[in-house]
Each structure stands twice: as structure tokens, then as C-alpha cells.
Amino acid sequence: MKIIAISGSRNPEGKTGMAVEAFCKGVEVKKAQIEKVFLAEKNIERCRQCNASGWGICRTEGRCTIEDDFFSIVDKIRQADGVLFATPVYFSDISESMKAFLDRMRRITRNENGLIGISEKPAIGICVAGGGGGGSVMCCFFLERIISGCTFTVIDMIPCRRQNLALKQKILSITGEWFVEQILTGDYKK
Numbered sequence: 001m002k003i004i005a006i007s008g009s010r011n012p013e014g015k016t017g018m019a020v021e022a023f024c025k026g027v028e029v030k031k032a033q034i035e036k037v038f039l040a041e042k043n044i045e046r047c048r049q050c051n052a053s054g055w056g057i058c059r060t061e062g063r064c065t066i067e068d069d070f071f072s073i074v075d076k077i078r079q080a081d082g083v084l085f086a087t088p089v090y091f092s093d094i095s096e097s098m099k100a101f102l103d104r105m106r107r108i109t110r111n112e113n114g115l116i117g118i119s120e121k122p123a124i125g126i127c128v129a130g131g132g133g134g135g136s137v138m139c140c141f142f143l144e145r146i147i148s149g150c151t152f153t154v155i156d157m158i159p160c161r162r163q164n165l166a167l168k169q170k171i172l173s174i175t176g177e178w179f180v181e182q183i184l185t186g187d188y189k190k
């Protein structure tokens, strides 16, 4: 079993990184493999809104015209059994690297070719507000909206804030174990 963790943080050792690590610990307890991808290190352009209509081959072919790191990450998602999306909270919203990635992902998943290996794949979202601590719930709302729009089956959204991160790390470790169990048993489909 393979889980992919997509992080929209700039700092693998920051608070989002700590949350991701806690989740990974749980996944590894259940002997599943986990691969981490740090979007901020990747070359992911923003959508070019190719045509005058605002669409492009995303709509007609389920792929994107831009040749950057986007497709290699989509491929990793397609190969995985489950996906974690983790983002720091910026302005009560997802980070820019996560936004650039998911903006393009939601376009290709409007076409049946783009949906291959994505549709109904179980996903979990984590949003970490490491500043004042506000905005994590709003960020979860935005993240859930965009990943469910991509047709992932969202089975949990976890808001974290600076003040409760130690508690949430414990919860995230248990959640990592639970995620693997859910995928193995298929219970989340019930």
C-alpha cells in the first residue's frame, strides 16, 4: 500500500512538516509506504487559461499543455492508494504552491481522461495555522472544496493551529493508522 503526502509548505521542518511527519508515523506503524512531495520545491506554473474562453486541453483531453512538474506529481497520485494534502494556512486559505497545483488538477479532472486514477481516491486534508492560529477552519473549507471538486473522496479534514499542534500531532498519528485501515477494509465507502 502506498500513500502520497503532498505538502504546500515552504519548509519541510516547519509546523506543516511536523503535522505531516506525525501522520506519516501512523501510516508507517501500519506498514504502508509513504512518499512526501514538497510543492514549493517543484516547478509548477499557474494555469495559463489557454483559450479566450478560459479553457484549454484540460477540458477536451484531461491534460495540461504546460510542461513542468505538474504531471509527474499527478502520476504519483494516480499510483497511490490514498493522498494526504497538507498546507500551511496563509490568509485563512491554502498556500500559493498548493493553489497553483490544485487549480490545474481541478481542470484536468473535468475530463474523463483526467479522472483516471483520481476519481474516488480517498484523501485527507490538513491545514496548519502557525501564526496567530486563526483561519485553519476556513482553510479546511477551501481545501475540501477544491479536492472534493477534483473527485477525491475526502474522509477527513483536520484544522491545526499553533496552540494545539502538540495535541493534533497525536491525533494525526492515529489518523495515519486509521487512514491505512480504511483503505485496506474499504470501510470509508460505507
Ligand SMILES: Cc1cc2nc3c(=O)[nH]c(=O)nc-3n(C[C@H](O)[C@H](O)[C@H](O)COP(=O)(O)O)c2cc1C
Binding pocket: 009, 010, 011, 013, 014, 015, 016, 017, 088, 089, 090, 091, 092, 093, 128, 129, 130, 131, 132, 133, 134, 135
Ligand atoms: C503570507 C502568510 C499568511 C499567513 N496567514 C496566516 C493566517 O491566516 N493564520 C495563521 O495562523 N497564520 C498565518 N500565517 C503563518 C503561517 O501559518 C505559519 O507560519 C505556518 O507555520 C507556516 O507553515 P510552516 O511552518 O509549514 O512553514 C501566514 C504566513 C504567511 C507567510
